[in-house]
Amino acid sequence: MTVLLLPLAIILCVITEIALAGITRHYHFDIKLQNVTRLCHTKSIVTVNGQFPGPRIVAREGDQLLIKVVNHVQNNMSIHWHGIRQIQTGWADGPAYVTQCPIQTGQSYVYNYTIVGQRGTLFWHAHISWLRSTVYGPLIILPKHSVPYPFAKPYKDAPWVLADTFKLKVKHGKAYLLRLINAALDEELFFSIANHMLTVVEADAVYVKPFETSTIVIAPGQTTNLSHLSVPANVPQKVDREFFFTIGLGTSSCKHNQTCQGPNGTMFATSVNNISFAMPTTALLQAHFLGQSHGIYTPDFPVSPLTQFNYTGTPPNNTMVGNGTKLMVLPFNTSVELIMQDTSILGAESHPLHLHGFNFFVVGQGFGNFDPNKDPANLNLVDPVERNTVGVPADGWVAIRFLADNPGVWFMHCHLEIHTSWGLKMAWVVLDGKLPNQKLLPPPADLPKC
Numbered sequence: 001m002t003v004l005l006l007p008l009a010i011i012l013c014v015i016t017e018i019a020l021a022g023i024t025r026h027y028h029f030d031i032k033l034q035n036v037t038r039l040c041h042t043k044s045i046v047t048v049n050g051q052f053p054g055p056r057i058v059a060r061e062g063d064q065l066l067i068k069v070v071n072h073v074q075n076n077m078s079i080h081w082h083g084i085r086q087i088q089t090g091w092a093d094g095p096a097y098v099t100q101c102p103i104q105t106g107q108s109y110v111y112n113y114t115i116v117g118q119r120g121t122l123f124w125h126a127h128i129s130w131l132r133s134t135v136y137g138p139l140i141i142l143p144k145h146s147v148p149y150p151f152a153k154p155y156k157d158a159p160w161v162l163a164d165t166f167k168l169k170v171k172h173g174k175a176y177l178l179r180l181i182n183a184a185l186d187e188e189l190f191f192s193i194a195n196h197m198l199t200v201v202e203a204d205a206v207y208v209k210p211f212e213t214s215t216i217v218i219a220p221g222q223t224t225n226l227s228h229l230s231v232p233a234n235v236p237q238k239v240d241r242e243f244f245f246t247i248g249l250g251t252s253s254c255k256h257n258q259t260c261q262g263p264n265g266t267m268f269a270t271s272v273n274n275i276s277f278a279m280p281t282t283a284l285l286q287a288h289f290l291g292q293s294h295g296i297y298t299p300d301f302p303v304s305p306l307t308q309f310n311y312t313g314t315p316p317n318n319t320m321v322g323n324g325t326k327l328m329v330l331p332f333n334t335s336v337e338l339i340m341q342d343t344s345i346l347g348a349e350s351h352p353l354h355l356h357g358f359n360f361f362v363v364g365q366g367f368g369n370f371d372p373n374k375d376p377a378n379l380n381l382v383d384p385v386e387r388n389t390v391g392v393p394a395d396g397w398v399a400i401r402f403l404a405d406n407p408g409v410w411f412m413h414c415h416l417e418i419h420t421s422w423g424l425k426m427a428w429v430v431l432d433g434k435l436p437n438q439k440l441l442p443p444p445a446d447l448p449k450c
């Protein structure tokens with residue numbers, strides 16, 4: 001008996017090791033038109049594999065994903081894996097003209113990345129013009145084999161994309177795991193279930209200290225999985241670089257022969273530190289990697305606004321914004337504190353800011369102007385929530401911290417599509433570290449060209 005059991009035990013060990021190392025999962029995305037009928041109207045939309053919403057990607061922590069995207073439509077395409085950290089693999093992040101040129105008609109590109117240290121509910125979506133309104137789907141990361149959830153096992157796991165009507169048959173007294181995603185372009189969504197409390201257990205693929213609530217708000221781009229526990233927060237305690245960014249609306253001059261909707265015949269604009277981001281015509285990551293930034297971007301994004309004013313008080317008379325393709329450069333492993341302050345220019349609004357390549361800790365927020373004398377003492381450096389998207393409150397501020405330990409070019413933008421298109425975006429360049437595992441890998445051979 002013992003003789004028989006021994007080899008079996010060894011085989012089991014080997015299998016467990018393979019499982020923990022992760023496997024490679026292949027997906028094929030055909031970008032094609034599909035006729036869909038909604039409210040008696042049939043229209044042709046851009047889809048993945050003819051599905052709307054698109055196919056579900058399911059992987060385990062530690063797995064490698066190879067997703068081949070083939071573009072059969074006239075539109076340019078690129079896909080972003082929202083919330084995936086893309087450690088050393090910035091080439092697979094997806095925002096068009098930031099980490100890659102678009103996949104043009106008839107071309108294909110294989111997104112190649114490994115899921116490291118994340119588990120939970122994320123989503124993928126097109127990251128070019130407005131195509132994410134139809135090109136999106138869930139991205140579910142299960143824990144490694146034999147690693148349990150850090151909360152009571154739910155009776156049922158019910159994956160689901162928000163923004164559609166929701167039906168779930170439930171049994172009395174059972175716990176259900178709901179995965180909530182706001183894939184909407186421009187709306188914050190409120191979610192509640194009549195006469196039931198919800199326990200939030202995860203947000204943006206990070207387990208959270210569970211808390212009970214009757215309603216949750218999910219800004220566009222945010223994902224939440226509900227049901228039960230926690231992992232200690234690794235908040236940077238010392239800060240190497242501090243930044244203060246104003247976020248808000250403004251105007252720019254209307255182009256000749258155009259009619260513009262802004263005040264006094266101007267064009268609406270949005271900005272970060274009064275700079276409306278001008279999209280380049282070639283990918284920033286490639287320009288950075290090849291050392292050819294000249295004429296494409298400048299590394300002079302301001303640390304704080306050049307003009308100070310009462311950000312949430314009476315706005316300046318001049319609402320014009322500046323523009324440029326300005327980036328902020330950080331040495332590898334810089335620990336960053338960033339205060340984002342909404343402005344009242346043309347009306348205060350809340351802005352869900354999404355950072356690519358990192359999770360950050362939301363260490364503080366408040367209404368009115370951030371007070372550099374009083375507010376730093378009240379930051380939560382013990383158990384703040386860890387996210388990839390945070391709402392900058394209307395007429396208020398939010399403070400985040402992150403460790404810039406992922407080399408590459410990382411986009412940061414409002415996840416309201418209209419605000420992004422008006423210029424509420426910027427990018428960080430994180431330089432390589434000294435060690436091989438601290439460097440951006442070379443670009444894949446099939447990286448699309450502009």
Ligand SMILES: *[C@@H]1O[C@H](CO)[C@@H](O)[C@H](O)[C@H]1NC(C)=O
Nearest residue numbers: 032033034035036042043044
């Ligand atoms: C969509 O419908 C139009 C009009 O009926 C038809 O010409 C077209 O081939 C359809 N497209 C697809 C992808 O089914």
Ligand SMILES: *[C@@H]1O[C@H](CO)[C@@H](O)[C@H](O)[C@H]1NC(C)=O
Nearest residue numbers: 066088089110112113441444
């Ligand atoms: C995926 O990327 C890794 C490097 O991260 C590389 O070694 C591997 O060859 C790539 N696989 C494919 C199929 O391109």
Ligand SMILES: *[C@@H]1O[C@H](CO)[C@@H](O)[C@H](O)[C@H]1NC(C)=O
Nearest residue numbers: 120121142143149201202225
């Ligand atoms: C989110 O869903 C994933 C998939 O079931 C699950 O592994 C993870 O535990 C969930 N997160 C939470 C906090 O439930």
Ligand SMILES: *[C@@H]1O[C@H](CO)[C@@H](O)[C@H](O)[C@H]1NC(C)=O
Nearest residue numbers: 253254255256257258259260
């Ligand atoms: C503006 O429109 C007029 C009339 O349509 C045209 O003649 C002119 O060339 C246009 N100017 C520019 C700068 O596009």
Ligand SMILES: *[C@@H]1O[C@H](CO)[C@@H](O)[C@H](O)[C@H]1NC(C)=O
Nearest residue numbers: 251263264265266317318319
């Ligand atoms: C509207 O535009 C005109 C001409 O550019 C300018 O003189 C005026 O001050 C503007 N008014 C407002 C309210 O911005």
Ligand SMILES: *[C@@H]1O[C@H](CO)[C@@H](O)[C@H](O)[C@H]1NC(C)=O
Nearest residue numbers: 309310311312313314368369
């Ligand atoms: C800024 O404006 C707000 C709202 O009008 C006002 O309450 C506050 O006192 C102003 N702050 C300063 C420093 O003037």
Ligand SMILES: *[C@@H]1O[C@H](CO)[C@@H](O)[C@H](O)[C@H]1NC(C)=O
Nearest residue numbers: 309310314315316317318319
């Ligand atoms: C703004 O415009 C108002 C009305 O035109 C004027 O009274 C005020 O002095 C201006 N403020 C500044 C700072 O120029």
Ligand SMILES: *[C@@H]1O[C@H](CO)[C@@H](O)[C@H](O)[C@H]1NC(C)=O
Nearest residue numbers: 274306307316318320321322
């Ligand atoms: C923003 O920049 C524009 C263009 O340089 C300038 O006219 C405007 O005064 C600036 N506004 C603020 C609030 O700094």
Ligand SMILES: *[C@@H]1O[C@H](CO)[C@@H](O)[C@H](O)[C@H]1NC(C)=O
Nearest residue numbers: 252253276278321322323324
């Ligand atoms: C960008 O700023 C320049 C001045 O620096 C201005 O001439 C140009 O019109 C602006 N472009 C846009 C799109 O606002």
Ligand SMILES: *[C@@H]1O[C@H](CO)[C@@H](O)[C@H](O)[C@H]1NC(C)=O
Nearest residue numbers: 236238333334335403405433
């Ligand atoms: C990065 O910085 C943190 C502290 O800010 C430090 O604990 C860590 O060891 C550093 N990592 C590397 C790879 O230098």
Ligand SMILES: *[C@@H]1O[C@H](CO)[C@@H](O)[C@H](O)[C@H]1NC(C)=O
Nearest residue numbers: 075076101102104281449450
């Ligand atoms: C598609 O992308 C290429 C490369 O950037 C660009 O030259 C072309 O104008 C784009 N086509 C469309 C329809 O936007």
